[in-house]
Amino acid sequence: MGFSFAFDDEDIENEDKGNQKQQNSTEQVINPLDKTHDQGIEASSLNLKEILETLLDVPLTFSEAFSKIYKRELFDVKHQLMLEDDNIYNENLEDTLMGNDDLKKYIYEGGLKTWECSVDLIIHLQSLSGEFFEVSQIIELGSGTSLPSCFLFKECLTQSRPMRFVLSDYNKSVLRLVTVPNLVINWFTSLDLESKQELKKSFKINADIDAELQITRELIDKFFEDLDKKSIEVQILSGSWGRDFLNYIDVSRKSLTLTSETIYSPDIVPTISEILIELSKSGKCVVAAKDIYFGVGGTVLGFLEYLNGRINNDKLGLKYELKRIATGGLNRSLITITN
Numbered sequence: 001m002g003f004s005f006a007f008d009d010e011d012i013e014n015e016d017k018g019n020q021k022q023q024n025s026t027e028q029v030i031n032p033l034d035k036t037h038d039q040g041i042e043a044s045s046l047n048l049k050e051i052l053e054t055l056l057d058v059p060l061t062f063s064e065a066f067s068k069i070y071k072r073e074l075f076d077v078k079h080q081l082m083l084e085d086d087n088i089y090n091e092n093l094e095d096t097l098m099g100n101d102d103l104k105k106y107i108y109e110g111g112l113k114t115w116e117c118s119v120d121l122i123i124h125l126q127s128l129s130g131e132f133f134e135v136s137q138i139i140e141l142g143s144g145t146s147l148p149s150c151f152l153f154k155e156c157l158t159q160s161r162p163m164r165f166v167l168s169d170y171n172k173s174v175l176r177l178v179t180v181p182n183l184v185i186n187w188f189t190s191l192d193l194e195s196k197q198e199l200k201k202s203f204k205i206n207a208d209i210d211a212e213l214q215i216t217r218e219l220i221d222k223f224f225e226d227l228d229k230k231s232i233e234v235q236i237l238s239g240s241w242g243r244d245f246l247n248y249i250d251v252s253r254k255s256l257t258l259t260s261e262t263i264y265s266p267d268i269v270p271t272i273s274e275i276l277i278e279l280s281k282s283g284k285c286v287v288a289a290k291d292i293y294f295g296v297g298g299t300v301l302g303f304l305e306y307l308n309g310r311i312n313n314d315k316l317g318l319k320y321e322l323k324r325i326a327t328g329g330l331n332r333s334l335i336t337i338t339n
């Protein structure tokens with residue numbers, strides 16, 4: 001007696017549908033961090049000293065942004081861009097950076113300007129009464145002007161607390177023009193009067209000490225000498241978030257990860273969420289964001305939906321706490337993720 005499986009055409013069609021389903025579900029499980037970003041910028045680790053060397057003799061004009069945290073003035077950045085020739089850090093972005101665009105998808109992601117929620121993050125950090133000293137690494141994702149990191153950098157400097165700072169931005173030019181200068185400015189403003197006066201002797205500009213400094217050889221040397229003495233390290237990362245970006249970070253350290261105004265686009269929510277899920281294995285992550293990004297489409301609700309989906313579907317042992325901020329014009333939130 002012959003034997004056959006009782007397949008008919010409908011079964012075969014169903015099997016095809018099943019395969020299709022399986023294929024679709026395979027596609028769905030590719031982590032956004034592992035997708036190739038055709039239009040993004042490859043992640044790379046930059047050398048802080050080399051960045052500072054490219055700024056030799058550049059004067060920096062700054063002002064107080066919030067609560068004794070200083071930042072380089074935007075007009076000063078634009079002035080520098082007008083004066084200088086191309087270099088590898090400027091990514092041929094002069095026209096974009098000189099314009100008034102807040103964002104240019106896949107080209108410039110808004111880091112030159114200080115966004116409101118970074119101040120919410122500083123206020124939150126101030127309320128933690130030094131809890132951040134319990135970690136050995138502070139990571140800021142999408143630093144831009146990096147004011148939250150500058151606040152913690154200053155705390156570590158003035159209280160001589162060893163720390164590793166990981167500052168990152170999509171654009172190398174942003175890291176060179178504002179992230180790194182702001183670190184130097186906040187270091188300089190934390191010095192005692194005598195040290196400031198001593199450094200001022202190396203300036204070739206007639207600097208008003210409260211609002212201007214100049215990157216000189218002496219200043220660079222003193223900056224690194226001070227960081228060394230206080231065991232403060234700074235790592236600078238550029239490029240798109242993805243697995244390669246994550247591979248540059250020492251996840252074995254107990255860390256505090258900060259990010260402000262980085263969930264503004266629905267396209268990027270899966271990627272930033274996955275980065276935060278990974279980094280939450282090393283410690284707490286704090287996200288500061290507007291509830292709705294009008295015109296761009298990102299929302300806190302969308303971000304939490306993605307996070308809840310991952311927590312519930314994949315049984316992640318993550319928790320998060322949502323704090324609403326309703327002062328000022330737009331509603332904003334702080335989301336603290338813990339493992």
Ligand SMILES: C[S@@+](CC[C@H](N)C(=O)[O-])C[C@H]1O[C@@H](n2cnc3c(N)ncnc32)[C@H](O)[C@@H]1O
Pocket residue numbers: 040109110111112113114115116117118141142143144145146168169170171174239240241259260261262268
């Ligand atoms: C709107 S800016 C916010 C800057 C700063 N955190 C603040 O609050 O002032 C968004 C930041 O997210 C970063 N960013 C956006 N998309 C990114 C991506 N795909 N990969 C890496 N960084 C990205 C950019 O570096 C940019 O500095």
